[in-house]
Amino acid sequence: MARWARRLCRDEGSAAIEAAIILPALIMFICLAIAGGRIVMSGSKIDAAAEDAAREASLHRTAAAAQGAAHAAATESLNDQGIKCASVNVAVDTEGLNVPVGQVGTVTTTATCTVNLSDLLLPGVPGAKTLTATATSVVDQYRQRGD
Structure with missing residues (x-):
């Protein structure tokens, strides 16, 4: 019996x-x-890409030029930092470029990037996560504005 108990x-x-x-x-x-x-x-x-885009957009005189420059700056910033986005979208509010000379205007950009997470193969984790950042940059109040 003791032998069975030990087993x-x-x-x-x-x-x-x-x-x-x-x-x-x-x-x-x-x-x-x-x-x-x-x-x-x-x-x-x-966040850094949105700041780069806002600064770049604030340096241009027209809304069209600011939009293109902001998108290029955000894309370049993300590439330089090694972020691979499935999609990149940059929205630019260029109302600050239309204020009269001598008044302070601002340019605001919103950068959206969809980051891929599917390579982790983790159950319950979505395949992608959309991240958004907003940044504002001041337009030089004494600089000539676009027409």
């Missing part, structure tokens, strides 16, 4: 069972941390 109380194989239970949860936690890190890092880089 039932042995711990052989318990390490494998513990590993089988804990390992998938640990891998999932690491993947979630990577996804969170990717989203946070991409968010800060998209």
Whole structure:
């Protein structure tokens, strides 16, 4: 009887069972941390791209030139920082370019980037996350405005 009791109380194989239970949860936690890190890092880089776009747009005299320059600046900034967006959209509010000389105007840009997360292969995580950043830059109040 004592021999049977000793056999039932042995711990052989318990390490494998513990590993089988804990390992998938640990891998999932690491993947979630990577996804969170990717989203946070991409968010800060998209903020920088929106700031670059706003500054570039504020240097131009016409709304059309400001729109094109802002989109080019945001795209270049994202490429320089290594962010690969599935789609990039830059909206520019150029009303500040129309204020009379001597008054302060501002240009506001909103940069939107869709970051791909599907390569993480994590259940419950969306395949992509759309991140948006807005920045404003002051137009030189004594600079000539466009017609």
